[in-house]
Amino acid sequence: MMSKEDIKTDEEWKKELNSDEYEVCRMKGTERAFTGMYWDCKEKGVYKCRGCGIELFSSDTKFDSGTGWPSFFKPENDDFIEYIEDKSFGMVRVEVNCKKCGTHLGHVFDDGPNPTKLRYCINSLSLKLDTD
Secondary structure, X not given: OOOHHHOOOHHHXXXXXXXXXXXXXXXXXXXXXXXXXXXXXXXXXXXXXXXXOOEEEEHHHEEOOOOOOOEEOOOOOHHHEEEEEEOHXXXXXXXXXXXXXXXXXXXXXXXXXXXXXXEEEEXXXXXXXXXX
């Protein structure tokens, strides 16, 4: 899904993103729990990738996981999500990235609610909420 025109240099990303966004989106960082702007957001809308604007999650699939990060039980379109095995920090997890631009979103876990039993634990800094 990523094409040559979607690939940006580090310098281009640094111009588009603030330092916290860059750390999470490009360096695979994680914002601290209960600090992101969307962890307890109840507004209706579509959560888009901060890097490229592709629609990733709907507020209709958002739930309160108690973890301090925005959590969703499914993406808008599974084809827009890249899944990567992550063995960092002595754990085995599944990292989720935007398939279009490579922005690091967070991780997916198998302890979510019905109907999917999945919990997409996503950094607020990786998202932009579109309420239109």
